[in-house]
Amino acid sequence: MKRTMCMVVIGLVVLSLGVAPVFSGGARDGGTRPAIQLMPDEPFNPDTADGVDFMDMRRSLGPIPDPGANIRLGAVAKAFENEYWRTLRSGMQTAETNLKDRGYDIIVDVRSALGEGDEQGQLSIVFDMVNRDYSALLLSPITDSNLIPGVERAARQGIPVINVNDGLINIAPNFVGPRAVQNGELAAEWIANRLGGQGKVAIVIGMPTAFAARQRTLGFESWMRANAPGIQIVEQQNADWSRARARELAEIWINTHPDLNAIFCNNDTMALGVQEAVNASGRDILVVGVDGIGEAYDSIRAGEMAATIDSFPYFKGQIAVEVALRVLGGQDLPRVVWTPQALIDSSNVNVAAAEIINWQEPDFAR
């Protein structure tokens, strides 16, 4: 019995050794590419770094180059449980299809960790992609540090690494994403206009350690301070991106502030929870979220949530693939490429996203 088990195990090991080259069969000849120069390990803020709007990038760099045969892009998202990452994935897949239609020899392999707590698992995926010698990596790390070893290994092997919003890799040479601080600014401006520059507002923060949460809150606060002195931020607390906790916070604030006018939430899931508390109270409080998930659109259509800031992950995914090809094609890009975002309210909730951001298909060199 034991011997049989041993034979089976050995057999499997041998088999997997035999199969491995087949899986990595698409790999380019490893070790021939020069190592990639990484950025210094210093704090990095893509909102203020050297950057370019994606439309300006297209204008100045022209059509998407064709870096040659056998392009294998590996993208690693945080968690497909979250609608944002699924939409980003479908954007990347759309880009892949468009490029294939043009005759590019490209595969985009999009994978995700097992939930936002799976830091080690996410790193394993990156190691696997490096071992298969992918052409370039598009990474959205769970924390600021969990993918660093993978990025270093990729760079030694000459694989370019592009950091895709959100999650920051401060040593990655390129970053693709929206200005997070602008999220909060758009929300603040809209609320201030609606309230006529007077009133009381509260902020529901996501995970207080998350870059996106910090920047969105900061953008909101500093815009209000600079432009709307009549608006007072009376409360701010974190709800860790959770709908249930956001609702609880809102219930309490609605009691403690009988004159609360608006609540800004760092994401839509929390905004939907807050909206439930507002509905239950029967009060007239503006609720604004960030992300532009489907449920938020439905809520705005139903006249419940007031607005959301959509950063269009579907188009962001396409831009990320485009940036990877430009890097592989040897084009000289600034460190950050900013992707579009826009405020969605009842006035434009039924307008197609491509129209809102004036999306145009890129030109192709091939």
Next chain:
Amino acid sequence: MKVRLDTYRELGISIALVVMIGVFAFINPVYIRTNNLIDIVQQSTVNGMLAIGITFTIITGGIDLSVGSTFAVVIVSVGMLVTNGVPPLVGVAIGIIIGLTLGIVNGLLITKMKLQPFIATLGMMSVYRGVAYVMTGGWPVVRIPREFRDLTDGRVIGEIPVSVFSLIAFAIIAHVLLNRTRFGAYLYAIGGNEQATRLSGVNVDRTKVFAYGFCGIGAALAGMVLLGRLGSGEPTAGITYELLAIAAAAVGGTSLAGGKGTITGTLLGALLLSALRVGLIVAGMDSFWQFIATGLVIVVAAYFEVIQQRLRFQRNKKPVVTP
């Protein structure tokens, strides 16, 4: 004797609760307005139901780490049923059956396969979570019908939500089961000394399976309350809720070593944690400090338990046993 000591314990938490409410009311008088007090109670209902369930398993000397995932499976399955036209009451009944079934599976793993409760339920925590993801493809179940929402979390008398009465009803059932039935006596006995209980002819396995089944029912009820409250069911719901439920039970005097614990204590524990959280928010405390404050309250509550045990031994003129 047992009753008196438990009463001591519960008196202690009640006093702590009253003192805490006094402090927060002093900081911000809004804290003791009726609406806010209702919020405190309402926000303790989900954790209260989970905690009552988990108390059953802890009394047997076990644990159920899978409650948060069971909770999610019930949320998404009941959510899918009621959005597809299943009547709310039928949905609730099916939800309870699902919770019971998942709990019984845990119980069978522990009794028939002789797995450690911690490991068995740790494994099932991941399995059930995966089931919730697979069922929904990761998407939330939205547009829960108003009738279902009113049934599980609507407002009834004045501004008090249904969920508060459901919690009380569930607590009474749990209390009666524990204190007035043979099943309850067996649970305590198993937690005290499983081997002796088995030798005295009690069907230990069946009793334990019931305990885990009951725990599953608690998770199911809690899930349906949250489904009603939020109007949508997310497969990510309830992550880390098991820890909050264990904290409520422990603050309420349930010993993780088994054999000890009451429903009143657990309820008070859930209420204390909810009152603390609402209080810290009303007081406007920085969220990083809230972690510290919450943790300290749990540790201090556990220490009171130790002191009380010591006092009890001294009063009985027995040698002091350090815990």
